[in-house]
Amino acid sequence: MPGVLVFAELADGGLASISKELFSAGRPLAQALGEPLCTFIPAEKGGEVAKEAGALGADRVYVAEHPLLREPHPDYHLIALERAVQQVRPSVVLLGKTPLGINVGPRLAFRLGVGVAQDVVALKIEGDALIAERPVYGGNAMARVALREKPFVATVRPKAFEPLDPTPGRTAPVQAIPVAIEPAAVKVKVLERKKVEATGIRLEDARVVVGGGRGLGGPEPFQQLEELARLLGGAVGASRAVCDAGWLPYQYQIGLTGKTITADLYIAVAISGASQHMAGVSTVKNIVAIxxxxxAPIFQEARFGVVGDWKKVLPAFTDEVRKLLQQ
Ligand SMILES: Cc1cc2nc3c(=O)[nH]c(=O)nc-3n(C[C@H](O)[C@H](O)[C@H](O)COP(=O)(O)OP(=O)(O)OC[C@H]3O[C@@H](n4cnc5c(N)ncnc54)[C@H](O)[C@@H]3O)c2cc1C
Known part of the structure; x- marks a missing residue:
């Protein structure tokens, strides 16, 4: 019976969108293995979320409730997940490529003495192995990784799978997993948590992103990028050079060490297109470069490119968009 176990993360009192996507990634694996799709919910209180997981397609729900699981502290979540894996003995453990998932997943795999596939965008069972695909070289090539030792552990890139729609009234059996967490055994203490006030559309969710690079010369031109993003109902992003220079906070950074965007349209203004930047835009449908x-390497990836000074091109482009929207 083992199962495919989704490590659930919570947001605003419900399941985070990545967890819904993991159900979608896990369902075909469960079918191929002939095993149930299970989820593990570590939380201070998991009751309501357990119901949501049932409606979203989980066949079995495991809940570990503990006051220390209120915050996304990786050490506490690792203890809880390891306990769940010992009890459930799943064939597959799926986590999101989130700050918590990329911390907990590899550490769990190490403790279990198995491999881990990271930043996965496609998964399938082939014979006795889990075959995972992940973009490499800034999305220019796909690496296929075979995991042969169970449990197969994988962290899945957000937005790589469409979340499943809930089926109202669908329920799943819920089982409690008792976890003992000894706070003194945990070496890292969270002293303070600061919430970054975000306004507008989240970069990761935006269908249109206007990104700015070092070639803008300073923070002021980002007002013009904001204006274009506002007209197109999108969000503003930046290269690491911009964030390193302190022109924008790191939450705007797109790339290997920043955010991954999945927009339909990415307008890159005065960005060179370094491979580390392009790693964050590999699933964008259309890139327009100025x-x-x-x-500049960005032109090799761009569907449309304008060779010119952004100071001339961007205002003209924005005016044209404004006119088109008024028609
Ligand atoms: C381990 C590691 C991780 C990294 N992770 C990331 C990451 O996550 N994200 C990221 O972005 N980078 C990352 N980098 C840095 C990356 O290698 C590049 O240095 C960075 O992306 C460059 O940013 P940029 O394109 O804005 O600046 P530049 O490379 O300086 O390019 C500026 C561009 O602006 C153009 N330009 C200048 N003036 C104008 C003008 N007036 N009009 C039009 N165009 C103009 C130039 O032609 C140039 O192409 C990483 C590097 C390392 C080593």
């Missing part, structure tokens, strides 16, 4: 250097 750069004064015709040899």
């Amino acid at each position: 750069n004064k250097d015709a040899d």
